[in-house]
Amino acid sequence: MAEMKFSKDHEWLRLEGGVATVGITDHAQNALGDVVFVDLPEVGRVVEAGESVAVVESVKAASDVYAPIAGEIVEVNAALPDNPGAINSEPTGSGWFFRIKPAGELPGDLMDADSYARFVETL
Numbered sequence: 001m002a003e004m005k006f007s008k009d010h011e012w013l014r015l016e017g018g019v020a021t022v023g024i025t026d027h028a029q030n031a032l033g034d035v036v037f038v039d040l041p042e043v044g045r046v047v048e049a050g051e052s053v054a055v056v057e058s059v060k061a062a063s064d065v066y067a068p069i070a071g072e073i074v075e076v077n078a079a080l081p082d083n084p085g086a087i088n089s090e091p092t093g094s095g096w097f098f099r100i101k102p103a104g105e106l107p108g109d110l111m112d113a114d115s116y117a118r119f120v121e122t123l
Helices: 026-032 113-121
Strands: 004-006 011-016 019-024 035-039 052-058 062-066 071-076 098-102
Touching (some): 019 026
Antiparallel strands (some): 004 011, 011 019, 035 052
């Protein structure tokens, strides 16, 4: 399995075959609580790193989901709107949000799992 990278906005990405799968981290879904709604981006949308591309709503709050990298959205998780609880139960598995074809190199500020764990401890 490809190595996961993490953003300071609590998104994860896994690059496989030139396409990155993106979702929110376990830390983020924990902070949100029970997810009840998700608004996914449109396929074909071109985004910049750090741009708000999706919205996730829980019983506590609504939060933006940001693109951790620049590129084109090539797929969304069509099962998620009907099963937003997958974000809570499997945030790094079936709870993924979208797939993006990167525009260039991955940003240098993405963290590996150990660095992200240390980052979360400081919050």
